[in-house]
Amino acid sequence: MVTMDKIVALTKRRGFVFPTSEIYGGLGSTYDYGPYGVALRRNIKDAWWHAMVISRDDIVGLDSAILQHPRTWEASGHLESFTDPLVDCRACGQRFRADQLEDVQCPQKPSVHPGEGPNCDLTEARQFNLMLETSLGPVRDAGSIVYLRPETAQGIFANFKNVLQTSRRKPPFGIAQIGKSFRNEITTKQFIFRTREFEQMEMEFFVPPDQAEEWFLYWLDERMRWYVDLGLSPDHLRLRPHEPDELSHYSSGTSDIEYLFPTGWQELEGIANRGDYDLRQHAQYSGEKLEYFDQGTGERYVPHVIEPAAGVDRAMLAFLVDAYDEDEQEGEKRTVLRLHPRLAPIKVAVLPLVRRDGQPELAHEVHDALRPLMASEYDEGGSIGRRYRRQDEIGTPWAVTIDHESLENRTVTVRDRDSLAQDRVAIDGLPEFLQRGLAETG
Ligand code: ATP
Numbered sequence: 001m002v003t004m005d006k007i008v009a010l011t012k013r014r015g016f017v018f019p020t021s022e023i024y025g026g027l028g029s030t031y032d033y034g035p036y037g038v039a040l041r042r043n044i045k046d047a048w049w050h051a052m053v054i055s056r057d058d059i060v061g062l063d064s065a066i067l068q069h070p071r072t073w074e075a076s077g078h079l080e081s082f083t084d085p086l087v088d089c090r091a092c093g094q095r096f097r098a099d100q101l102e103d104v105q106c107p108q109k110p111s112v113h114p115g116e117g118p119n120c121d122l123t124e125a126r127q128f129n130l131m132l133e134t135s136l137g138p139v140r141d142a143g144s145i146v147y148l149r150p151e152t153a154q155g156i157f158a159n160f161k162n163v164l165q166t167s168r169r170k171p172p173f174g175i176a177q178i179g180k181s182f183r184n185e186i187t188t189k190q191f192i193f194r195t196r197e198f199e200q201m202e203m204e205f206f207v208p209p210d211q212a213e214e215w216f217l218y219w220l221d222e223r224m225r226w227y228v229d230l231g232l233s234p235d236h237l238r239l240r241p242h243e244p245d246e247l248s249h250y251s252s253g254t255s256d257i258e259y260l261f262p263t264g265w266q267e268l269e270g271i272a273n274r275g276d277y278d279l280r281q282h283a284q285y286s287g288e289k290l291e292y293f294d295q296g297t298g299e300r301y302v303p304h305v306i307e308p309a310a311g312v313d314r315a316m317l318a319f320l321v322d323a324y325d326e327d328e329q330e331g332e333k334r335t336v337l338r339l340h341p342r343l344a345p346i347k348v349a350v351l352p353l354v355r356r357d358g359q360p361e362l363a364h365e366v367h368d369a370l371r372p373l374m375a376s377e378y379d380e381g382g383s384i385g386r387r388y389r390r391q392d393e394i395g396t397p398w399a400v401t402i403d404h405e406s407l408e409n410r411t412v413t414v415r416d417r418d419s420l421a422q423d424r425v426a427i428d429g430l431p432e433f434l435q436r437g438l439a440e441t442g
Contacts, residue, residue, distance in 0.1 A: 039345030064155025337395030
């Protein structure tokens with residue numbers, strides 16, 4: 001059975017995820033992504049960008065700055081409302097989320113929750129803003145304070161007019177953005193599920209007001225399908241509409257796509273009907289007109305917005321958890337990541353059976369021919385069984401083995417990660433064979 005500990009161990013062992021600043025003792029709940037991690041993330045982001053931008057005529061891309069004008073966060077409501085309730089304990093000096101005391105242990109008496117120990121002395125709850133601050137320019141004073149964006153969405157709203165004017169689009173149309181966001185989360189836990197620096201994939205879809213509900217339902221379906229198409233088990237996904245008292249200040253309807261993580265059902269992506277809240281707020285705070293004017297009909301309106309907001313790190317965790325499997329091969333335990341081939345960091349491993357008799361040379365030739373087409377890895381170190389297991393653990397869908405027969409007739413063995421079937425394929429036909437395999441899996 002997959003547990004979070006197994007995912008943490010595998011991703012560290014195989015170079016997907018490392019704790020940040022490990023040589024200095026770490027920096028609580030921040031993570032660096034190693035060679036395979038960065039490849040997996042890039043593939044997730046590419047798949048999202050492809051689905052949202054490349055394959056559609058009605059969505060365009062944007063890359064706005066992390067630092068925005070401070071008024072942005074007044075207009076968006078983040079300065080006032082992006083807060084968590086916190087309590088301090090006068091006895092131990094620690095700080096906790098008032099609404100999550102049940103989830104944590106008292107530092108002095110771990111068998112009870114904060115507030116339940118004999119010495120606990122909790123303050124009243126105070127609102128704590130989650131935005132991280134820094135300052136711009138050489139003098140640090142009240143006027144130099146800026147915030148690291150807590151979401152990518154506001155950069156999209158601030159550019160609504162620019163994009164509308166230059167992209168020759170009209171509602172319904174969307175603007176998509178992938179980038180880092182920052183939140184001074186109090187309770188960071190569960191590995192890369194909730195961190196203070198993370199990456200989002202957000203899209204704001206601007207629609208005529210009377211089409212908002214229809215597009216909201218459309219995006220719920222589309223986003224669910226995206227995860228399933230990339231291999232998440234439909235049984236591990238569900239939609240959960242927010243209760244009226246959970247809705248954010250801007251939202252007239254939100255549903256979360258939840259995934260069954262080893263720790264239970266939790267949010268993977270939020271899809272919100274934001275109405276015209278954001279454009280109206282930014283229009284009011286900036287004095288700019290943020291609306292759509294149809295020159296044909298003379299119609300003028302403030303578009304409503306449907307927002308699918310996903311997290312790269314959280315999606316990565318879900319894909320890893322869903323792909324994780326253990327089975328037994330020839331009496332030996334095997335750990336395998338059954339990642340969708342599109343997401344797999346390495347698509348093909350090229351392995352000479354032995355390190356002599358011209359096999360490495362031929363294997364290099366095969367690797368060089370595949371490299372321009374897909375992520376290929378050459379590996380000649382250790383027994384063939386060990387090399388297969390290593391590739392299984394990083395989710396490589398195909399392993400190509402060069403043996404003595406390869407030198408005689410220029411054929412190789414292609415081993416399939418999941419079925420373990422071994423096909424004998426001509427070297428000249430190998431690129432096509434693998435590309436067909438990739439195309440068939442979508
Ligand atoms: P949560 O309730 O889990 O804190 P949220 O509802 O505040 O999340 P949104 O503001 O809707 O999250 O952000 C959209 C997506 O961004 C989330 O579904 C999640 O995938 C990702 N995300 C948000 N906060 C974090 C975080 N601290 N670490 C990692 N990913 C995050």
